Amino acid sequence: MKWNLRLAAANRGIWKASELQRMLxxxxxxxxxxxxxxxxxxxPASVKLDDLNxxxxxxxxxxxxxxxPQPGKVQRAGQQEQPAAAGQS
Numbered sequence: 261m262k263w264n265l266r267l268a269a270a271n272r273g274i275w276k277a278s279e280l281q282r283m284l285x286x287x288x289x290x291x292x293x294x295x296x297x298x299x300x301x302x303x304p305a306s307v308k309l310d311d312l313n314x315x316x317x318x319x320x321x322x323x324x325x326x327x328x329p330q331p332g333k334v335q336r337a338g339q340q341e342q343p344a345a346a347g348q349s
Contacts (some may be wrong), residue, residue, distance in 0.1 A: 262328040263302050280318070287296050289314040 265280075274280050277300035281291055289311055291299070298304045307315075316323060 262330055263299075263304055263307075264326050264328050265299055265315070268319055268325045272319055274319075283318050284314060287314050289316055292346060 269275075269280050274283070277296050280300070280305070281296045284291055289310075295304075297320075312323060312326070319325075330338065
């Protein structure tokens, strides 16, 4: 899965992690600076479903905008990872 929070926020005119952090706090989701950095950078270690629900509500989006499937990165048992085709990430 590709985490797409930064683009989803930018599509709504939110350009800074601190701005989104304040908006989330206004809706009851207090996020530490370190966790917000991970969410914003595109490499969160984990995201709780309750947190995801609040993020979607604040941004006015669905999870399909935040979580982009990458089926080409899924491996079968015993299979080596294949390089992405040109134009895919």
